[in-house]
Amino acid sequence: MKIALAQINPTVGDIDGNAALIRRALHRAAEQGADLIVLPELAVVGYPPKDLLLKPAVIRECVQAVEDLASECHDIAAVIGYPCPSDAPRGLALYNAAALCADGKIIHRHVKSLLPTYDVFDEHRYFEPGPAVDIARLGKLKLGISICEDLWNDERVFSRQLYHDNPIDQLAQRGADLFINCAASPFVVRKHAFRRRLMTSAARGHGLPLVYCNQVGGNDELVFDGYSCVIDSRGNLIAEAKGFEEDLLLVDLPVGEPAAGNEKPEPRKATSAVADMPSADLPATVGGEVRTKSELEAAYHALVLGLRDYCRKCGFKSVVIGLSGGIDSAVSAAICVAALGSQNVRGIAMPSRFSSEGSKRDARLLAEKLSIAFDEISIEAPHQAFEQLLQPHFQGLPPDSAEENVQARVRGIILMAFSNKFGSMLVTTGNKSEVAVGYCTLYGDMAGGMAILSDVPKMMVYQLARWINDDPASPLRERFDGPVIPEDTITKPPSAELRPDQTDQDSLPAYEVLDEIIERYVEREQSARRIVKETGFDADVVLRVVRLIDVNEYKRKQMAPGLKITGRAFGFGRRMPIAQGYDSRRSLEAAQAVAASNENG
Known part of the structure; x- marks a missing residue:
């Protein structure tokens, strides 16, 4: 037949x-x-x-x-x-x-x-x-x-x-x-x-x-x-x-008769180690594990296809994206170009007084390498205006995330203005690691119509950048005859640049550690106690990350839809309540108390 x-x-x-x-x-x-x-x-x-x-x-x-x-x-x-x-x-x-x-x-x-x-x-x-x-x-x-x-x-x-x-x-x-x-x-x-x-x-x-x-x-x-x-x-x-x-x-296909020498065998017993998971789930991938080239290539093509079809089926012909000079916006922009073509992507850099010259240079260089339209709009004036507006009301209180997040929200306003004026969809650039622990700003860098990397852990973002730049199978490397993401973007310490000399690791554990905790807690539903036992990670670090994941559900419920590429993505497949009283730290704290009691006894 x-x-x-x-x-x-x-x-x-x-x-x-x-x-x-x-x-x-x-x-x-x-x-x-x-x-x-x-x-x-x-x-x-x-x-x-x-x-x-x-x-x-x-x-x-x-x-x-x-x-x-x-x-x-x-x-x-x-x-x-x-x-x-x-x-x-x-x-x-x-x-x-x-x-x-x-x-x-x-x-x-x-x-x-x-x-x-x-x-x-x-x-x-x-x-x-x-x-x-x-x-x-x-x-x-x-x-x-x-x-x-x-x-x-x-x-x-x-x-x-x-x-x-x-x-x-x-x-x-x-x-x-x-x-x-x-x-x-x-x-x-x-x-x-x-x-x-x-x-x-x-x-x-x-x-x-x-x-x-x-x-x-x-x-x-x-x-x-x-x-x-x-x-x-x-x-x-x-x-x-x-x-x-x-x-x-x-x-x-020959059908209707067994192939020569092929008798129908008796049913075999189960031999798989796949257990305790929904039937369509796969063995989980540890967040910090280096993925193979074929896995990175598949993830890349999935993200490109997902964005292309989302735009096509929703009626968008072009996108606008904020370019910070960082790794997330660089990989996001590369995916946008692969999905829609350079002519349909506009990058906007919005430096503040805290933006380094290197970041501004990397944003411009990325736009040049990808041959996309590029605008640089300083947010210093509106940032100062908001600070002056709020200063009398914040008097006597130390600066904190409230002041920092004003910058992200000013940028969101600018990006949405371009989206409205030109009919382009705004793409958000936050990765799964940031979304998990709330290292993102509502109505700021979370604004937009599609969160391309929201199911891509930070370490995988770096691996994708290397694959896009260096692998012979990379379509962008072939199209632009070489690497498209600036090397400094990949090698410099990641930073939101919302205050002087800020790095992500001021607030978060190393991404290798963070990604594995997120993968175990979110994708595999492991308890904090089990994570500490199996990984040897510091218990306080695990408890803090678990707590951040739990308390930031309200942010994730308001984020743009993201493309699912892992076994458990934030989105309609993970249905956690926002107002809830379960404390995920209890089992680990109880075990620590028992251990301490045994030592003292």
Whole structure:
């Protein structure tokens, strides 16, 4: 059978536009002799559609679009993901479904069985799980169709399953000749290798080939990396689509009979060390760990694609960004240029009396290297005006963050003025480490429409800068014939430059330490006590960082949406209360008290 995988980039809610993408892929695949084309999960409406699914008109239009597409399936069959009304008398009134279309009509409908409700997923809010797993028949072939999470409950990979049933096992038991998985699986660093391991286990474990079609593109905070692929019955990767771009992958796949010498094996016992985590999460990445070139390259392409699609799908053609001469604004600007082109990026430097000559020089040099428009606007006059305005009211009180933050807020006003005047989206530049501990200013440097680096730890920002500058695979290095980020920007101590001789480490621990604490506390939900025990970090440092993460939730709730690239990002996937009384320090303080008592006794 010749199978096409249509790795499309849908826009959430653009049903007509998404149907046009599907139709174009359908016709291309048919022209190339494909017998079957597979589309991603909810391809007609785009993933994740969120509360658009609560609008009856949206569901009606999706159903009509799939029926219209099915009417064009005569010389080719298609598996198309869509939301459809439930036919059950009880439960939620909607299914997450995939229609098998052939002979001008829908001949089978598969309903997703496993509905994720962790991290960024909330499918139980909208969908009723499938009542039963069934085989789809296409001629003499028996197709085992599944949808994304249906694949993610394999006991051979996970030592703890989130669900009681395994739809893949059930499809195999019902005599499937081929597994088909329609997916909308978001990008996370290291996830693709884990995903392939999962597919290999399913294919080899049952002696059946597996076809996996994933969505690509950015939708709000999520980036979908594509990499649709085909695994043969021995678990070998035989074809893979491109990453981070649309693709149509065609494969001639022998199905219906086991490959020569390949008998279906007995199910194997779980051997994975992956435990105590949601099924779509990966083994966590320690914040200070040096990442491989391939991981940095993937993160870079995810950030570029996420920003490009966010701007395109929201109607922005250009961006404006504040350039401080620091590492975060430099990497952010580089990503903006890669996503939108130099002609659509404007950098604005806004030095104060505390800005060093080196920082001003680095901001100008960065703009020159990236060939972007550049303005330098001193904030000294408005800064002084605010100081004079506030001085009578602050008399007798020592200067602190109140005065420092005035500078950031003056800059925010200037940047938003440019955004409004020229219709450009303002990009914020804060990284995950700063956002975690509140080392950022509300209505100042947090102002904007997209927080590009909000899920990128500080140490990874430095690693990305080096990759962008030095790696032969770096598109910007190739485009501009050399490094684009000034060397001094990478090597100088990081500083917000809001007071004389300030550095980040005046207020924060070393970023290698900070990033690991954040990764363990936020991504892995480890307690302060466990972090101290496993890392040997100073207990006071850990307690202080944990406390800063907890008390700055109110800031994060007000920040611009950011692009998710790690297992747990700040955003709609992390739902912590703002007003709450749990003290994360208690377990460690109690353990210290017991230890002290034992020593004294």
